[in-house]
């Protein structure tokens with residue numbers, strides 16, 4: 001018994017030493033628990049993917065000057081650097097101290113789950129060009145002017161933070177910037193001159209935007225994907241000049257109608273999502289549609305307040321309509337269905353074929369007189385109808401997401417059994 005006990009003791013002692021005098025370790029990536037370990041790391045020449053911090057938050061967060069700490073010149077092969085739950089505040093220990101690296105392999109710099117509060121110039125080393133800077137989920141409340149303006153970043157993601165305001169000249173304005181994502185913040189205002197002209201994708205979903213000034217969007221003539229879902233917009237912002245637009249999502253807002261010819265100049269437009277708004281305007285599709293301009297357009301008007309829809313003079317071939325979840329007037333709906341001649345989405349077909357899901361409302365006076373539906377009291381009834389249909393839509397597995405991806409990233413493949 002005794003020798004084996006002794007062996008156990010030695011083993012425990014070794015493990016103890018490793019945690020006290022902890023170093024970075026090699027797993028599927030190189031992991032350094034602390035910035036101190038990172039600074040002491042000597043064998044850096046072959047490190048390609050690295051994490052500082054811990055995924056489960058078992059290390060302490062510290063205040064750090066990243067410009068000074070991230071001495072990246074000894075990491076020639078580093079392509080991805082992640083800093084996870086390791087920082088509780090960014091600091092600048094020396095005013096205007098700047099490190100600029102050229103010809104690094106670094107492509108992805110990702111900070112996740114830190115507490116950054118504010119980000120400004122001189123907070124990060126400049127490692128041009130960077131494919132992606134992700135600052136998702138870091139409790140960022142503000143970006144200072146010129147925060148990223150000198151950085152060459154293709155894809156900047158600031159989702160899941162606490163931003164309320166975007167001040168002009170805080171984002172990179174270099175020619176290489178293609179994607180900016182600001183989902184799930186608290187944005188109420190964006191200043192003009194925030195976004196570079198080269199931008200191709202802009203995601204502003206899940207904020208508190210009520211209004212976007214024309215000047216903010218004016219430079220964005222190259223935008224292909226623009227998403228604004230889950231905001232408080234009453235009106236469509238000005239997008240008419242975005243001739244390259246392919247996909248436009250303004251679902252889950254408070255839009256009641258759109259201006260005529262809004263999409264007139266967009267020859268590549270394939271997808272317009274206006275679902276979950278407050279559209280009552282029967283002319284809406286006439287305002288969206290431009291004859292012969294967008295031959296393969298999918299328009300979602302799901303979950304609005306449409307009782308009828310005018311499609312007179314519209315060439316319906318190759319167009320797809322998503323129409324479920326509107327309080328259609330049953331008489332008008334029957335006429336519309338005949339006119340559509342099968343151009344409704346697959347999901348519409350499934351739902352209208354099912355007898356359990358309400359699809360239209362009898363607004364005729366007999367029902368109202370009979371007390372089934374009190375006149376002028378349709379609103380709660382429509383809400384109830386929306387909820388019933390929503391549950392069924394979920395059950396039927398109707399998602400437009402896939403369709404969106406198809407347009408944006410067309411992939412041709414076959415799977416053979």
Ligand SMILES: *[C@@H]1O[C@H](CO)[C@@H](O)[C@H](O)[C@H]1NC(C)=O
Pocket residue numbers: 023040041042
């Ligand atoms: C790295 O090298 C320095 C200087 O040679 C040394 O002090 C340090 O302990 C080394 N770090 C590790 C983790 O071996």
Ligand SMILES: *[C@@H]1O[C@H](CO)[C@@H](O)[C@H](O)[C@H]1NC(C)=O
Pocket residue numbers: 043044045046
């Ligand atoms: C890095 O990789 C090269 C080639 O495989 C090898 O010769 C060298 O010893 C490695 N360096 C370190 C510090 O592991």
Ligand SMILES: *[C@@H]1O[C@H](CO)[C@@H](O)[C@H](O)[C@H]1NC(C)=O
Pocket residue numbers: 058059060
């Ligand atoms: C975290 O900080 C506390 C208090 O300063 C300290 O007692 C603890 O040992 C630290 N934990 C680690 C893993 O460094």
Ligand SMILES: *[C@@H]1O[C@H](CO)[C@@H](O)[C@H](O)[C@H]1NC(C)=O
Pocket residue numbers: 295315317318
């Ligand atoms: C519908 O699409 C087909 C195939 O792309 C095309 O040949 C046809 O002209 C389109 N029809 C209309 C009305 O645009």
